[in-house]
Amino acid sequence: MLCQKCKKHTATTQVKRTINGITEEFFLCRDCAAEIGFNGFINPFSSAGFFSSLFNDKMDEKSLSPVKRCPKCNSSLSDITSLGKVGCAECYSVFENSLSPLITKIHGTNHHCGKLSPSGSANEEKGNNFKTLEEEIAELKVKLNEAVESQEYEQAAVIRDKIKEMEEGK
Amino acid sequence: MSVKWYEKSGDLGDIVVSTRIRLARNLEQYPFPSRLNAEQRKVINSLFEDAMKKGNSTIANDFDFISLEELNPFEARSMAERHLISPEFAARPEGHGVILNKDNSIALMLCEEDHLRLQVLSPGLALNEAYELAEKIESLLSETLNFAFSQRYGYLTECPTNLGTGLRASVMLHLPALEQVGGIQSLSKTLSKVGFTLRGTYGENSGALGALYQLSNQLSLGIDEYTALDNLKGITHQVIEQEKAAREKLDEMAIWDKVFRSYGILKNARILSSKEFFEHISNIRLGISMGIISDISIETVNVLSNDMQAATLISRYDEAKDSANRDILRAKLVRESLK
Numbered sequence: 021m022l023c024q025k026c027k028k029h030t031a032t033t034q035v036k037r038t039i040n041g042i043t044e045e046f047f048l049c050r051d052c053a054a055e056i057g058f059n060g061f062i063n064p065f066s067s068a069g070f071f072s073s074l075f076n077d078k079m080d081e082k083s084l085s086p087v088k089r090c091p092k093c094n095s096s097l098s099d100i101t102s103l104g105k106v107g108c109a110e111c112y113s114v115f116e117n118s119l120s121p122l123i124t125k126i127h128g129t130n131h132h133c134g135k136l137s138p139s140g141s142a143n144e145e146k147g148n149n150f151k152t153l154e155e156e157i158a159e160l161k162v163k164l165n166e167a168v169e170s171q172e173y174e175q176a177a178v179i180r181d182k183i184k185e186m187e188e189g190k
Numbered sequence: 191m192s193v194k195w196y197e198k199s200g201d202l203g204d205i206v207v208s209t210r211i212r213l214a215r216n217l218e219q220y221p222f223p224s225r226l227n228a229e230q231r232k233v234i235n236s237l238f239e240d241a242m243k244k245g246n247s248t249i250a251n252d253f254d255f256i257s258l259e260e261l262n263p264f265e266a267r268s269m270a271e272r273h274l275i276s277p278e279f280a281a282r283p284e285g286h287g288v289i290l291n292k293d294n295s296i297a298l299m300l301c302e303e304d305h306l307r308l309q310v311l312s313p314g315l316a317l318n319e320a321y322e323l324a325e326k327i328e329s330l331l332s333e334t335l336n337f338a339f340s341q342r343y344g345y346l347t348e349c350p351t352n353l354g355t356g357l358r359a360s361v362m363l364h365l366p367a368l369e370q371v372g373g374i375q376s377l378s379k380t381l382s383k384v385g386f387t388l389r390g391t392y393g394e395n396s397g398a399l400g401a402l403y404q405l406s407n408q409l410s411l412g413i414d415e416y417t418a419l420d421n422l423k424g425i426t427h428q429v430i431e432q433e434k435a436a437r438e439k440l441d442e443m444a445i446w447d448k449v450f451r452s453y454g455i456l457k458n459a460r461i462l463s464s465k466e467f468f469e470h471i472s473n474i475r476l477g478i479s480m481g482i483i484s485d486i487s488i489e490t491v492n493v494l495s496n497d498m499q500a501a502t503l504i505s506r507y508d509e510a511k512d513s514a515n516r517d518i519l520r521a522k523l524v525r526e527s528l529k
Contacts, residue, residue, distance in 0.1 A: 108221040109338035129412030132344030
């Protein structure tokens, strides 16, 4: 294929641009492609928009629309599909659009009926970022054991007092 | 040592060896198990341990926390042989714990495929009773722990196949006649079309041992717990009828001969491999069920079926480590038990 700009040399570079959702593809020779960076050029690519579209193309691959990840466990959709395992509870809402058809395919439906979680609705209201007191205490107990094992007794004493305080405050 | 659940027999116990209920739950604050680090596993283990102890004291006193890391590999495998934990769980002890009651009928596997796999086992056909017990324990835990739940998908699980109720109910069935007339494959195909799975005793990738098959529900979303249990119960009765019909088709004298040959071997053999033992104990169970044998109870068959497995023998008897000695020991224990 010949370069679409100079129509002389063989096209070696593929350029894509997307404007308002319409993607166009151009095939350029090495010289013409390099030229874009220095002189710009006019037709058939109108105006400076071309630069930004090239820019956007690159960003598409790298950072502008990076792979979507679950903010809680950092899983991407491809992590989930390749492992066949969902990363965490949050993933079900983060990747809802992709997972919902899959779930329907497995179960023939995507709506639960059966036992309701006693705290289910309350949890959604209060948000998911707070640990319960029990969870915090359990984490502290693990830290306490580790401090004792590594003979850091001063730190262990501090943790112990904190656990006591939390347990009494319940 | 207290009598274990599997040493008893229940409703339709000649064909339905046992009932198993499994509920999957996850703590909403933590990633699912395959993305947990070692410290998080420890925290989760102790959260469940504390939650069980906080419950009313009769329940709390009945349970022990067992860290798989502290067991020798044979003890862990023995637990898998007796269906208390999954073989995959037994094979990877790191950060794995199980909370077990005294008669072994309730087991809480921690950080398996989900943070909690709560399992209730019961002899015979007892789906509703076993579920109600599981539900009671789950409710107790949810007083102190927040389980991941969404209005739309129900209880959230690591694998989407368990979403919704998180309930997997199964019955272990003894189907020697269906096996002999070659009816298992077509039955299994039919069952999978209506949302049930039939497979060999020890789950995926295993053949049936001693004509024992596990029948379970496949769907957990969009169907409530009691409907799922009723459906499984209905299907179980149909499979039992099919097994009985298949028994009618077999030559009566041939069955009597087979049952009494096995009776003779188990009462007299000096060397008994695991495979041979399961083949003959299956014939004994059939003989009891058909009224051919009356001096051996289903309970005895249940006890032997659990206790004569390799890892269980090794975890109890030092000499069983050597496989030749183990087969001799197995023959001796079976002879003594059938005297």
